[in-house]
Amino acid sequence: MPDAAARRLRPLxxxxxxxxxxxxxxxxxxxxxxSGGPVDQAFLLYSALPRSVVALLAGAALGLSGALLQQALDxxxxxxxxxxxFAGAQLALGLTAAFAPELGSLGREGAAFLGGAAAAAxxxxxxxxxxxxxxxxxxxxxxxAMVASSLTAALILARGxxxxxxxxxxxxxxxQEGWRPSVAIGVVLLLGALASAxxxRPLAVLVAGEAxxxxxxxxxxxxxxxxxxxxxxxxxxxxAEIGLIAFxxxxxxxxxxxxxxxxxxxxxxxxxxIGAVLLWLADGLARQIGSGEAIPTGxxxxxxxxxLLLWLLxxxxxxxxxxxxxxxxxxxxxxxxxxxxxxxLAALAAGLMVGRDPSGWTLxxxxxxxxxxxxxxxxxxxxxxxxxxxxxxxxxxxxLTGNPLAGPEVLGVGAGAGVxxxxxxxxxxxxxxxxxxxxxxxxxxxxxxxLLGVSGRTLGxxxxxxxxxxxxxxxxxxxxxxxxxxxxxxxxxxxxxxGATDAVGPREAMAACAAAVALxxxxxxxxxxxxxxxxxxxxxxxxxxxxxxASAxxxxxxSLLTAAAAxxxxxxxxxxxVAPHLAHASGLTRAGPHLAGAVLVGAALxxxxxxxARTLIAPYQLPLGLFASLLGGVYLxxxxxxx
Amino acid sequence: MSRRGLLIGAAAxxxxxxxxARALSPAPRVAAxxxxxxxxxxxxxxxxxxxxxxILFRKAAVEPPVPGQVADLGLRGSISYERLxxxxxxxxxxxxxxxxxxxxxxxxxxxxxxxxxxxxxxxYDASVRATARLGARLGRPDAAAQAIARAxxxxxxxxxxxxxxxxxxxxxxxxxxxRHFRAFGADSLFGDMIGRLGLKPAWAAxxxxxxxxxxxxxxxxxxxxxxxxxxxxxxxxxxAGVRDSPLWRALPPIAEGRFVSLPxxxxxxxxxxxxxxxxLLTDSLSGVA
Numbered sequence: 001m002p003d004a005a006a007r008r009l010r011p012l013x014x015x016x017x018x019x020x021x022x023x024x025x026x027x028x029x030x031x032x033x034x035s036g037g038p039v040d041q042a043f044l045l046y047s048a049l050p051r052s053v054v055a056l057l058a059g060a061a062l063g064l065s066g067a068l069l070q071q072a073l074d075x076x077x078x079x080x081x082x083x084x085x086f087a088g089a090q091l092a093l094g095l096t097a098a099f100a101p102e103l104g105s106l107g108r109e110g111a112a113f114l115g116g117a118a119a120a121a122x123x124x125x126x127x128x129x130x131x132x133x134x135x136x137x138x139x140x141x142x143x144x145a146m147v148a149s150s151l152t153a154a155l156i157l158a159r160g161x162x163x164x165x166x167x168x169x170x171x172x173x174x175x176q177e178g179w180r181p182s183v184a185i186g187v188v189l190l191l192g193a194l195a196s197a198x199x200x201r202p203l204a205v206l207v208a209g210e211a212x213x214x215x216x217x218x219x220x221x222x223x224x225x226x227x228x229x230x231x232x233x234x235x236x237x238x239x240a241e242i243g244l245i246a247f248x249x250x251x252x253x254x255x256x257x258x259x260x261x262x263x264x265x266x267x268x269x270x271x272x273x274i275g276a277v278l279l280w281l282a283d284g285l286a287r288q289i290g291s292g293e294a295i296p297t298g299x300x301x302x303x304x305x306x307x308l309l310l311w312l313l314x315x316x317x318x319x320x321x322x323x324x325x326x327x328x329x330x331x332x333x334x335x336x337x338x339x340x341x342x343x344x345l346a347a348l349a350a351g352l353m354v355g356r357d358p359s360g361w362t363l364x365x366x367x368x369x370x371x372x373x374x375x376x377x378x379x380x381x382x383x384x385x386x387x388x389x390x391x392x393x394x395x396x397x398x399x400l401t402g403n404p405l406a407g408p409e410v411l412g413v414g415a416g417a418g419v420x421x422x423x424x425x426x427x428x429x430x431x432x433x434x435x436x437x438x439x440x441x442x443x444x445x446x447x448x449x450x451l452l453g454v455s456g457r458t459l460g461x462x463x464x465x466x467x468x469x470x471x472x473x474x475x476x477x478x479x480x481x482x483x484x485x486x487x488x489x490x491x492x493x494x495x496x497x498x499g500a501t502d503a504v505g506p507r508e509a510m511a512a513c514a515a516a517v518a519l520x521x522x523x524x525x526x527x528x529x530x531x532x533x534x535x536x537x538x539x540x541x542x543x544x545x546x547x548x549x550a551s552a553x554x555x556x557x558x559s560l561l562t563a564a565a566a567x568x569x570x571x572x573x574x575x576x577x578v579a580p581h582l583a584h585a586s587g588l589t590r591a592g593p594h595l596a597g598a599v600l601v602g603a604a605l606x607x608x609x610x611x612x613a614r615t616l617i618a619p620y621q622l623p624l625g626l627f628a629s630l631l632g633g634v635y636l637x638x639x640x641x642x643x
Numbered sequence: 644m645s646r647r648g649l650l651i652g653a654a655a656x657x658x659x660x661x662x663x664a665r666a667l668s669p670a671p672r673v674a675a676x677x678x679x680x681x682x683x684x685x686x687x688x689x690x691x692x693x694x695x696x697x698i699l700f701r702k703a704a705v706e707p708p709v710p711g712q713v714a715d716l717g718l719r720g721s722i723s724y725e726r727l728x729x730x731x732x733x734x735x736x737x738x739x740x741x742x743x744x745x746x747x748x749x750x751x752x753x754x755x756x757x758x759x760x761x762x763x764x765x766x767y768d769a770s771v772r773a774t775a776r777l778g779a780r781l782g783r784p785d786a787a788a789q790a791i792a793r794a795x796x797x798x799x800x801x802x803x804x805x806x807x808x809x810x811x812x813x814x815x816x817x818x819x820x821x822r823h824f825r826a827f828g829a830d831s832l833f834g835d836m837i838g839r840l841g842l843k844p845a846w847a848a849x850x851x852x853x854x855x856x857x858x859x860x861x862x863x864x865x866x867x868x869x870x871x872x873x874x875x876x877x878x879x880x881x882x883a884g885v886r887d888s889p890l891w892r893a894l895p896p897i898a899e900g901r902f903v904s905l906p907x908x909x910x911x912x913x914x915x916x917x918x919x920x921x922x923l924l925t926d927s928l929s930g931v932a
Contacts, residue, residue: 043893621718
């Protein structure tokens with residue numbers, strides 16, 4: 001069979017060629033500039049060579065980690081970042097840097113492992129009830145990761161003294177000054193390889209079925225937990241030594257399977273090799289493009305890996321399982337809406353009246369209220385408007401995709417807005433509000449267009465989430481790269497990422513309110529579309545809807561809503577997922593009430609989040625996005641436990 | 644007459660001209676939103692009613708000590724307007740970095756902006772000018788003249804103490820981890836001070852607001868003659884890391900013992916930070932050849 005042999009050979013040749021390119025990129029400049037002096041020797045021995053070695057080892061470790069996690073969970077979307085492992089490790093390392101900075105490197109590795117393992121355990125505990133169904137696990141991972149990320153952002157903003165170190169680390173820099181990181185990663189990689197060799201057969205049988213796995217003598221959960229533990233250890237060691245390297249863990253096993261690797265054994269063998277080449281190549285490219293440290297390697301891997309994955313996505317065989325919609329309880333629509341309106345009003349009132357001074361909580365009225373109103377009203381109104389807009393965008397996306405877990409944050413639309421905003425900041429032009437809005441809207445729209453483009457016609461939840469995760473990772477890695485430069489725009493972006501309402505003045509608040517009204521009101525005219533589209537494209541077309549035009553118009557509106565809201569609340573809030581879901585679960589199933597309820601719930605959520613941000617550790621104000629994602633995260637966790 | 648002499652003269656003139664009549668009037672209630680202005684206010688002997696991020700200031704700027712009665716306004720990037728309102732200031736001091744918040748701040752009290760890092764004037768000169776201007780504004784012209792004279796004296800003393808290193812290249816940096824540092828350029832407060840102390844700032848590449856972010860340590864290979872000065876805050880793990888690093892130890896400035904590490908100094912400070920830097924630098928460089 002010459003055809004089959006050629007088909008097997010082709011990926012091998014391709015990866016060998018890519019490895020050659022990586023070698024040329026990273027070794028070429030070193031050898032050409034080598035003069036033989038003692039400093040050059042030291043540089044070659046302690047910086048250039050270890051950098052290539054650490055890129056290979058870390059890439060292999062991440063590839064193996066991704067392969068183990070994917071096999072253990074039987075989940076093609078599993079990787080350290082989608083399981084929240086990186087975010088957990090980042091938070092743990094941030095806490096270490098802030099509160100125990102004298103801890104040595106072994107202590108840092110230990111902390112990273114504990115943080116990453118805790119995050120993964122939380123994700124799995126949340127997904128347990130649904131039998132670790134891939135989409136649920138990834139969603140839980142995103143919830144945990146976003147909550148951990150906003151906690152980390154708050155920590156970085158609050159702990160200015162070691163800020164610089166945390167920023168570098170977040171960018172994933174491969175610069176080396178010795179062999180210690182290589183040795184540390186190498187040792188763990190060796191352990192991981194041995195463990196994988198032992199686990200390969202049980203894992204392969206596991207995929208075939210739990211019952212036959214038991215015949216191996218080891219219970220299935222033990223095999224899974226062992227594989228997960230090794231995967232987490234590999235990823236967190238790399239994170240502690242180098243920083244955040246996104247996407248290699250997801251891309252390597254996926255590319256291995258696309259290259260023809262079949263079964264656990266082959267994937268576990270091929271993924272580390274592919275991961276090593278990927279990271280080496282990414283590092284070489286990052287060094288070519290950015291002289292010095294302009295582009296952190298962690299950002300480069302996402303820039304290379306995410307588009308690759310998006311391109312591969314339509315070609316990937318995924319079991320698209322349409323989410324079964326649970327019938328919602330029948331309730332009196334008017335009564336439910338009245339309750340929601342009451343809650344929203346109460347939240348707004350609390351935002352204006354509740355405060356905290358050195359002696360404790362205060363409830364102001366009268367003259368004090370009037371005096372504080374100019375400071376509290378703008379931020380409360382802006383926050384509520386942002387929540388309302390995110391909720392409306394969520395209603396559109398959930399109905400458009402027929403996916404109850406869709407939302408502007410999960411699908412990468414919010415992160416896209418951030419990239420647009422970053423471009424505006426970086427061009428350095430007078431950063432006016434309208435320019436920021438325009439940049440943010442274009443970014444959100446681009447993300448949504450890419451998302452709808454790659455998810456193809458079927459729009460199954462799994463494919464869509466994978467595409468969303470890809471776009472999110474790409475955008476957030478780009479933002480990390482900008483933040484890691486430590487420039488002024490970096491601080492503006494960092495503040496934005498965590499959602500800051502303190503700079504909102506009366507003018508911005510009015511603009512936010514106006515945008516909310518102007519963008520949500522036209523949705524009243526699209527209620528029929530929202531009603532019909534949810535039934536699926538075929539049914540909608542049969543009912544006389546011009547599906548393409550309607551989808552495009554709604555997608556445009558959703559991007560504008562997300563962009564305007566993201567300027568205030570940041571990209572990591574979950575309000576756009578939670579508010580529509582909550583409204584739907586409360587019995588508001590028809591498009592009109594669903595939209596109205598979601599808007600009310602969204603406004604209430606962000607108003608409460610802003611109140612907490614302002615008062616909890618006053619006078620030190622926390623970012624709004626932190627509390628929005630905490631509130632939303634807790635809701636989602638409860639929801640996922642119950643389902 | 645040197646440029647410095649001119650500046651002092653101008654400052655003193657402004658001070659005596661404007662402030663003599665109300666030299667003993669009580670100072671207004673000042674809120675310092677900007678850290679450089681917090682330093683300057685304290686250097687004038689005036690205790691502000693409120694200032695930002697005092698927890699970090701006491702750790703990362705250290706001097707001058709901030710009395711306990713000063714109300715903390717929270718993060719510099721996220722000022723608590725409510726606490727500021729409660730402090731009832733008569734005057735709020737900001738720098739151009741806080742221009743976006745001027746609207747909200749001016750609802751509470753008149754706002755005055757002092758640019759020290761405006762990129763038009765060396766930071767030390769700008770600090771002298773800001774000190775004189777604030778002294779006049781607060782009715783403390785004599786205190787301002789004294790604060791400027793103290794800084795000049797400290798500068799002269801430091802220059803004399805560093806005479807044995809005159810003309811030498813000095814790289815002022817802040818280690819982030821054991822592989823990266825931030826380099827301070829000639830337009831930073833530290834770079835400006837290095838020049839005034841008779842030394843030469845070693846970082847020639849362009850900077851963004853005084854500091855070039857994220858340089859790999861191998862960049863030190865290109866400046867074999869330089870004296871390397873690390874200014875805190877430095878994570879202890881970074882200092883331990885470089886001590887164990889073979890590359891770091893092979894780099895000429897380090898191999899030849901020309902590396903010193905200073906405690907924290909506010910890189911965006913005013914005269915008190917400049918004095919602190921000069922004093923710490925002189926102490927630690929006295930043994931360096």
